[in-house]
Amino acid sequence: MTATKPVISVFDSETYANGDPTTFGLPLDQYTYLRDEQPCYLHEFNDPMLIDRAWVISRNEDIWAVDKNQELYSAAGGYVNMWRVAPISPNPELGGKPAMLVMDGEKHRGQRAVMSKGLGPTMVKKLEEKFREYAANIVDAALAKGTFNFVEDIGHAMPMEALGDVLGVPKGDRAQFFKWVDTFAAPFDTRITPSFEYVLTAIMSLLNYATELGEQKRLEPGDDVITKLVQAGADVISADELQGNVALLASGAAESTRTALSHGIWELMRRPDQMAWMREHSDDIPATAIQEIVRISSPFTHLVRTATADHELHGQEIKKDDIVLMLFAAGNFDERAFDNPTDFDLSREKNPHVSFGRGPHQCLGKHVASLEMKILFEELLQRTKDIKPAGEISYLRDAYSRGVYQLPVTVTPA
């Protein structure tokens, strides 16, 4: 049976703003169409704020292959995602600052090496105690409220403290720092960002702050990533690259973790069997559960690369310099890679999700984020005996960072 082509609106912010809460807030039927019928689909964006066109790759296996092949699919082609302008960019006339996400090869390795020491699996274990303290305080504050917006009081609060520690942002500056990040992270949702000027101001403020903080760390080094960036020396990390990498780390860590926590709690509330499973394991939540939450939440729907040579993919002729878009959200529901992909299953073992990416640019924060979420859910479930919605879930108006805008919940202490 030939599928009728649905209208492809997977890059429209309205699609996500009006997401279906029973399908993870995602346009799963459109993703299925793309994977099955047009696995290499040329999309024309028709929006001055966005790139002109891109080849959209939706199958899980293909996304793995594109992400791992940095020779054929360069990250340094000038774009990060479908936005024409981004706070990080190798192209100065686009206004951004260089960061490792938009570099290839040796240059990328050198930058990543500086930051990875503070964020690998062993280092992250040292953060466990601090994270548990934050989680406990955040949950206690929420319990005192009884009914609250999960996105704000838990989803936002936890990554703010965790990332604050990892980066070395002084406690007093954290709220403002994250306000800047939130503004440029959701540039199309006017409830958060009234106009594009706000975006530019927020980006500039964050970048300037990064430089100031770098100066402070030169005088008073700490056990954090910003200290590592300044100690690497200007040959390895230039002043511009310091700014770019701080912007990258901030935007990678703040909204994505919040998104995953928020979608995660929603699905747990929808599925009492899964909530019960999670409670049973709340003394030591297994990695499978956290990774399942990361899969269905697909915090960033996509990233792009630039083709470095003409080649064919699924019968399509991709030309050198064409933009190739890895649609992670589609790849995360591919039945070729997952058994029962639309089932939220915390015990899922075979989980080749692509939410963190799978190539050299794979999320540097994945271990930190995974630990953060594990600890947060442990504290939350241990301290409560019931968590239920106190209103409707609403989603961010954004087709890239597909966050949750509001999720009112009521919790009952254990």
Added chain:
Amino acid sequence: MKVIVEIDRCELHGDCVLAAPEVFDIGDDDEVVSILNDEPGEELRAKVEEAVRNCPVTAIRLQG
């Protein structure tokens, strides 16, 4: 089976440690991964194959 790592490629992503902690380790100040046992027993095959697959920089391969 023999585990072979192209150490120049290692970027400390840590996926191998997650997949097969019996075989791979990253110490606090390590610049690259350590191979705890380069000839692991058959019972570890599935884990080591996952490490091979999941290495984002394709640095690991198996012989035999």
